[in-house]
Amino acid sequence: MSESTVAGSAAVILSYDAADAIAGEPPVQFAIERLTQVLQAAGVTIGSAGLPIDIRSGTGAAESFEFSRPEGGSGPVVVTGADARGLGYGILELADRAAYADDPVTVLAATEPVAERPATPVRSISRAFVSVEEDTPWFHDRAFWADYLTELATNRINRLQLAFGMQYNYGHHPATDNYFCFFYPFLLDVAGYDVRPENVSTQERDRNLETLRFISEETKRRGIQFQLGLWNHAYDQGPDSDPTYPIVGLTPETHAPYSAAALAQLLAECPAIDGLTFRVHYEGGVPEPGHEFWRTVLAGAERDKVGRRIEIDMHAKGVDEGLLDVGRATGQPIVLGAKHWAEHQGLPYQQTTIRDKERATKGAGTGLMAITAHQRRFTRYGYGDFLKEGRDIDLLFRIWPGSQRLLLWGDPVLAAGYGRLGTIGGALGIELCEPLFFKGRKGTGTPGGRDPYLDPALTLGGQEWRKYRYTYRLWGRLLYNPDADADSWRRFLRAEYGAAAGSVEQALGSASRVLPLITVVHALGASNNGYWPEMYTDMPIVDGPHRGYFTGDSAAPPTFAGVSSFDPSMFYRILEYADDLLAGRRDGRYPPDEVAGWFETLAQDAERSLAQARDEIADPKAPEFRRLDVDVTVQIGLARFFAGKYRAALAYTLYERTKDRRFLNQALSAYEKAHGAWVGIIETTEHVYRSDLTFGHLLTEHGHWKDRLPAIETDMAAMRAVADGAPDSVRVDIPRVPHVERPAVTHQPAGSFRRGEDVDIAVTGDDLDARGQIVLRYRHLNQGEDYQQVAMTRDGGQFTARIPGTYSDSDYPLAYYFVVRTGAGDAWIVPGLERTLANQPYHVIRQSLD
Numbered sequence: 001m002s003e004s005t006v007a008g009s010a011a012v013i014l015s016y017d018a019a020d021a022i023a024g025e026p027p028v029q030f031a032i033e034r035l036t037q038v039l040q041a042a043g044v045t046i047g048s049a050g051l052p053i054d055i056r057s058g059t060g061a062a063e064s065f066e067f068s069r070p071e072g073g074s075g076p077v078v079v080t081g082a083d084a085r086g087l088g089y090g091i092l093e094l095a096d097r098a099a100y101a102d103d104p105v106t107v108l109a110a111t112e113p114v115a116e117r118p119a120t121p122v123r124s125i126s127r128a129f130v131s132v133e134e135d136t137p138w139f140h141d142r143a144f145w146a147d148y149l150t151e152l153a154t155n156r157i158n159r160l161q162l163a164f165g166m167q168y169n170y171g172h173h174p175a176t177d178n179y180f181c182f183f184y185p186f187l188l189d190v191a192g193y194d195v196r197p198e199n200v201s202t203q204e205r206d207r208n209l210e211t212l213r214f215i216s217e218e219t220k221r222r223g224i225q226f227q228l229g230l231w232n233h234a235y236d237q238g239p240d241s242d243p244t245y246p247i248v249g250l251t252p253e254t255h256a257p258y259s260a261a262a263l264a265q266l267l268a269e270c271p272a273i274d275g276l277t278f279r280v281h282y283e284g285g286v287p288e289p290g291h292e293f294w295r296t297v298l299a300g301a302e303r304d305k306v307g308r309r310i311e312i313d314m315h316a317k318g319v320d321e322g323l324l325d326v327g328r329a330t331g332q333p334i335v336l337g338a339k340h341w342a343e344h345q346g347l348p349y350q351q352t353t354i355r356d357k358e359r360a361t362k363g364a365g366t367g368l369m370a371i372t373a374h375q376r377r378f379t380r381y382g383y384g385d386f387l388k389e390g391r392d393i394d395l396l397f398r399i400w401p402g403s404q405r406l407l408l409w410g411d412p413v414l415a416a417g418y419g420r421l422g423t424i425g426g427a428l429g430i431e432l433c434e435p436l437f438f439k440g441r442k443g444t445g446t447p448g449g450r451d452p453y454l455d456p457a458l459t460l461g462g463q464e465w466r467k468y469r470y471t472y473r474l475w476g477r478l479l480y481n482p483d484a485d486a487d488s489w490r491r492f493l494r495a496e497y498g499a500a501a502g503s504v505e506q507a508l509g510s511a512s513r514v515l516p517l518i519t520v521v522h523a524l525g526a527s528n529n530g531y532w533p534e535m536y537t538d539m540p541i542v543d544g545p546h547r548g549y550f551t552g553d554s555a556a557p558p559t560f561a562g563v564s565s566f567d568p569s570m571f572y573r574i575l576e577y578a579d580d581l582l583a584g585r586r587d588g589r590y591p592p593d594e595v596a597g598w599f600e601t602l603a604q605d606a607e608r609s610l611a612q613a614r615d616e617i618a619d620p621k622a623p624e625f626r627r628l629d630v631d632v633t634v635q636i637g638l639a640r641f642f643a644g645k646y647r648a649a650l651a652y653t654l655y656e657r658t659k660d661r662r663f664l665n666q667a668l669s670a671y672e673k674a675h676g677a678w679v680g681i682i683e684t685t686e687h688v689y690r691s692d693l694t695f696g697h698l699l700t701e702h703g704h705w706k707d708r709l710p711a712i713e714t715d716m717a718a719m720r721a722v723a724d725g726a727p728d729s730v731r732v733d734i735p736r737v738p739h740v741e742r743p744a745v746t747h748q749p750a751g752s753f754r755r756g757e758d759v760d761i762a763v764t765g766d767d768l769d770a771r772g773q774i775v776l777r778y779r780h781l782n783q784g785e786d787y788q789q790v791a792m793t794r795d796g797g798q799f800t801a802r803i804p805g806t807y808s809d810s811d812y813p814l815a816y817y818f819v820v821r822t823g824a825g826d827a828w829i830v831p832g833l834e835r836t837l838a839n840q841p842y843h844v845i846r847q848s849l850d
Contacts, residue, residue, distance in 0.1 A: 010105035011050025012039060022057035025084035027153075027223030031091035034150065038095045042104045051109050052076030055091060063158065063480075064117035065090030077111045085158060085223040089116070089480075092154045093488075100491040116481055120422050122396055123479040124159035124431035125152060125472070126229070130167045130438055131445030132179035132244075137462060138450075140211050145218055148465055153222035155476030160224050161277055161313075161431060162215065165232030167441055169283040171368050172529075173697075175237035176443040180208075182235045182247050182285075184262035187212060188269070193258045195235075195249035209269060216272035227313065228270075229277040233259060233297070234285020256296035263300030267310065275311030276301060277337060281318035281372045288318065288371040295326045303331035313337050313396065317380045318372030324393060334393045340430065341566055342381035342526035344402035344519040344533070345409075347833075348417030349840040350424055352817070353569035354382055354783050355523060357553065378784040381526050385782045387425035388811040389755075389847045397422060397430045401437035402528030403519045405695055406452055406535075407631040408467065409435070411512035412489060412505070415474040417838030419482035424844060425781050425813050432475055435468045438528070444694035444702060454690045458623050467627060470496075470508075496624050500616035504628060507609035510602050511635035513837055517602070518642055521595050523566040525553040530700050535693070536638070537700045538711040539563060541649045541671070542718040545711040549699065560649040569777075569787070570829065570841060571595065574646070578653040584735030588819040588827035592646045598837075599643035603636045610636070630688050634705075637681035644674025652719065658732035664723050671716050682706045738824040743767035745774070745820055745830045752848040756809040758802050759845075763818060763830075766797035771823025774830075776801040778816035781844060792818075808847075817842035 014032060016023040032055065036046055058066060058080030065081040067090065079094065081087025094111070098104035129135040138144050152160060164180040180186050185195045187209040189202075196205075212228075219226040235247040235255060250258060267273055278284065278294075286293050301310050312327050316338040327334040341351060358378050365374030378384055386395050422430040439450050453459045460467060473492055477484050493501035518533045525531030530553050540547050541560045548558065555564040555573065565571035570589055572580075577591045610632050617625050651667035654660070682705050694702040745765045753759045763774055773794070777787045788807065792799035803814065818830040832841045 010043075010103070011045035011047055012105060012108065013048060013050050013052045014046060014055065015052065016055035020057050022081065022084055022087055023055055026221045027084040027088035028055070028081075028091065030153075030221050030223070031088040031095070034154075035091050035095040035098070038099045039104055042098065042101075044098075044104055051105055053094065053108065054078045055087065056080045057087060058082055060086070060115070061117045062086070062121075063089065063156075064115070065093075066113075066115040067111050068113050069111065077108060088153070088223045089156055096154050096488075097491070100495050118156075118480045119419050119482055120429040120479040122159055122429035122431070123157050123476050124161060124227070124396070124429065125157050125475070126161040126163055126398070126431050126433045126437070128163040128166050128229075128433070128437050129180055130177075131440030131443075131450075132177055133445040133447050134440035134450040135445070136179075140207070141462075142214065144463070144465075145215055149218055149222050149224065151469060151472055152476065153224055155473045156480040157472065157476040158224055159227055159275075159431065160219050161227040161229045163229030163231055163277065165230060165279075165284075166438070167443075168232070168237065169529075170232065170234045170238055170285040171282055173442055174240035175243050176241070177445065178237055178241075178243040178245055178247075181232045181237065181243075183230050183232075184259065184266065185247060185249075186245075188262055188265055190258060190262045190265055193249060193254065193261065195247065195258055197245040197247050199245050213270050213272070216270050220272040220274065225274045225311070226272055227275040227277055227311065228266075228273050231277070231279040231315075232285050233278075233293075238285075256293045259297045260300035263297060264305060267301060267306050271308070273310070275313060275335075277313040277315065279315045279317075280323055281315070282369045283317075284315075287368050289320075289322065291322045291326055294323065295329070298326060298330050301330055301332060309333065311335055315398075316384060316386060316395070318369075318376050319379060319386075320371060320376055328392070335428065336386050336393060336395045337398045337431070338379075338383045338386065338395055339381050340397040340399045341519060342402070342523075343400035343528035344526075344531070344566075345399050345404055345516050346520045346566060347516050347837050348414055348421045349842075350383060350397075350421070351520075351567040351570075351783075352815075352842055353567060353787070354378060355526070355555070355564050355566060355568060357526065357555070357564075358382070358783075360784060382783045383425070383427070383781075385784045387427065387781045387813065389426075389813060390811070390849060395425075395427045397427060399430060399432045400528055401433040401435075401695075402531060403533050404515045405436060405438065405532070406689075406693060407515075407634055408471070408508065408628055409512045409515075410470040410474055411509040412474055412478060412486070413509060413836050413838050414513060414516065415478035416482035416484075417836070418475075419479040420838075421840050422479065424840075426846070429479060434465075435471060436464055438695045440694060441701070442696045444697055446694075449690075449694065452689055452693055455688050457621075458627055458688065497613070497628075498616075498618050500613040500618075500625070503609045503613035503616055504625075507606050507613055507632050508628060510606035510609065511632040511639075514599065514602055514606075514635045514639045517595075517598065517837060518638065520567055521565050521571050521590075521592075522642070523554070523564050524550055525700075526566075527553055529696060529698055532695070532700050534638075535703060535705055536641075536708060538708055538715060540711070540715040540718070541645070541652050541667070542715055542722060544714040544718050546699070560645060561653045570833070574649050574653055578650060578657055581654065581734050582657055582732075584737055585825055586737055586821075586827040588821070588829045590829075590833070592650050596643040596646040599639040599646070603639035603643070606632055606636050606639075630684055633684045634681050637677045637684065640677035641674045641681070644670045644672075644677060648674060648719075654734075655726075659727065659730045660732045661723070661726045661728050661730065664719075664726055668716075668719060668723060671719060675712060675716060678705070678709060678712055682709060737826055738822075739826055740769075740822060740824070742828050743769075743772070743820065743822070745818065747818070747830070747843070749843045750845050752846050753808055753814065755847050756805045758805045759808050759814065761792075761801050761803065761816070763792065763799040764797055765799055765820065768797070768820065769823045773821050774799045775819040775821070776803075776816060777819065778803055778807075778814060780810050780812035781815050782812050813844055813846045815842050815844050
């Protein structure tokens with residue numbers, strides 16, 4: 001029994017069996033300490049009298065826990081867990097409830113029986129060290145780590161990747177700030193090698209190792225897997241680099257053997273390291289193919305040598321079977337870290353189809369990026385061909401920090417969507433590159449510059465992460481259980497915003513769908529370096545600044561109307577839709593004017609709820625509310641900007657096709673609204689955020705919203721110039737496709753299929769008119785392949801089609817959806833996206849492996 005005596009208004013008894021092996025494990029003991037601290041801080045006595053809380057090991061799925069109340073609900077609160085993590089989660093849940101309660105003992109006494117088990121096996125956060133100026137303070141701050149790691153554990157995050165060497169992508173940028181870029185010599189003196197970074201003392205090197213050991217141990221003590229990310233293995237940072245900390249003592253011949261020896265030593269020095277993440281393509285500093293280099297290095301992590309399990313996470317970009325064999329030879333579990341919507345945060349589902357830019361090229365490549373840029377190109381920005389059934393490797397999705405780096409994100413609906421869809425094809429789950437990831441990257445950091453605020457009333461005093469506590473809460477809890485009790489996040493909102501909590505939840509929830517939607521429909525660039533929707537660098541409708549800037553990573557032509565979606569099977573390009581409008585046809589994809597309507601609805605919903613929150617909040621000037629108010633207002637402005645620009649680009653494209661000035665007038669009117677929305681963003685942020693928010697040195701990696709306005713206005717001026725010379729005489733009427741209500745189409749996917757057997761697909765469409773038809777589109781769950789399609793056979797209101805056994809005879813699950821067409825030409829995709837934007841718009845069925 002854990003006992004202490006503190007004077008207070010109430011008391012509890014915390015008890016567990018000392019012989020219970022699970023209860024004695026560090027994550028459970030940490031959770032008990034946390035619960036004790038919370039109760040004592042509230043004046044609750046922990047002793048031999050009071051409310052009994054019994055802590056016991058139990059049975060069930062990994063990481064599951066259960067609350068029960070014997071004796072008809074009047075007995076003790078019993079917490080059981082299937083393992084140390086599960087039991088720890090149960091105790092931390094009680095601590096969280098107590099922390100947000102006015103009367104903790106009464107709240108704990110009202111604990112209802114419940115059983116919880118994880119829907120998503122891996123719920124990960126990634127934090128990166130990319131700037132010696134901005135990241136060294138938090139790296140060595142033990143108080144920060146104690147609070148931060150406790151927050152993650154409380155919210156059931158079970159994996160933390162602490163990433164190093166992500167300052168630069170080798171071969172893309174000359175390097176200056178290379179601290180920790182080639183990780184080992186900044187922490188280790190490896191016997192037999194005189195390798196060191198210049199300008200780093202022995203004392204500093206030893207302190208770095210001790211800090212890493214502390215972080216890894218404290219992470220593991222809380223039941224969180226500690227994953228060390230080593231994203232750069234280049235000791236020479238490449239042409240034109242001028243590193244502040246040059247690495248001396250290595251040659252090309254000793255590079256790999258030194259790395260292997262250093263890796264083995266690092267794992268011995270830090271026994272709490274549970275896993276390693278490597279960037280194994282050329283951007284990690286090793287020319288492709290790098291199989292022999294990695295074979296040598298990974299020998300340092302072989303299970304027989306290390307003596308423990310070490311998860312090896314290979315960043316999936318460019319990985320081929322040869323690299324997987326290198327990993328397998330270590331005897332360690334292999335995980336591939338695949339990108340989720342390229343280097344951005346998109347909607348919860350995986351894109352139906354990748355862009356043409358991501359397709360494999362014909363023939364083998366040569367040079368630095370021989371594999372990644374050519375035959376394995378389709379692995380760069382998604383799950384590629386890695387979701388085979390019966391595979392001996394695992395796959396994890398990683399949400400990169402391209403879309404949203406700064407503004408507050410928090411939507412329970414989308415978070416639950418990630419929880420439901422992050423295990424597609426048997427994937428392990430999702431890792432989120434946390435807010436402010438890459439802040440100060442590529443040598444742009446400054447002392448104290450990690451805090452993004454200019455307004456002194458809003459600065460965070462070195463605790464920038466605390467702004468995003470709601471993000472971590474939703475992320476962890478709704479990946480763990482997409483159907484979690486809403487009180488698990490609403491108690492936090494009530495504590496932060498009082499009577500305004502409900503309106504805040506709605507306002508931020510609607511606003512938080514804006515940037516993921518922008519990312520999906522407007523794929524201006526897959527790389528986070530070249531596309532930052534949160535602080536959009538203008539792609540012109542007509543012509544103007546930056547048109548050429550995006551040509552390397554966007555569809556042609558380089559205009560707003562030419563930009564592809566990241567899911568071209570679900571969303572029209574504006575140019576394509578304009579052509580279909582004028583031809584009087586539809587193909588079922590979501591058109592730009594409908595998407596503009598989605599943005600407008602999100603803006604209206606967020607604005608209405610934010611206005612209510614302003615009326616309900618006790619102190620509108622409180623920093624917590626002001627930060628949220630500003631960020632929601634910016635996202636409302638972004639929604640209206642993109643709605644206006646989508647409408648303007650469509651109308652302008654119709655003008656280009658027809659020369660009918662009426663379309664040009666519509667374009668100018670819509671563009672004025674977009675411009676007004678952007679001006680509103682500037683007015684909201686100009687004296688709130690720093691004038692240069694730095695996540696890199698490229699045009700699209702730093703700056704302020706006001707810096708983007710001149711390009712928008714130049715584009716508008718170009719459109720007005722076209723209008724000045726446009727004739728009034730041309731009139732072109734768009735052919736009308738009769739619009740009807742979407743017919744009710746129902747389909748129940750099979751639970752599974754057997755490889756090599758026909759898969760029969762049946763759809764009911766009683767409401768579809770007599771000339772209507774349904775087309776089945778299907779492919780393997782392999783992004784390197786195209787969809788097959790077949791017109792379904794109709795018998796009254798029943799439609800059937802068959803995926804032949806010759807096609808199902810593969811290593812993959814099947815993905816499919818339907819295109820429904822009326823006899824008059826209207827069309828829809830089924831199942832398509834729901835209004836929440838949180839579902840999967842296609843079906844996936846797995847193989848039966850019996």
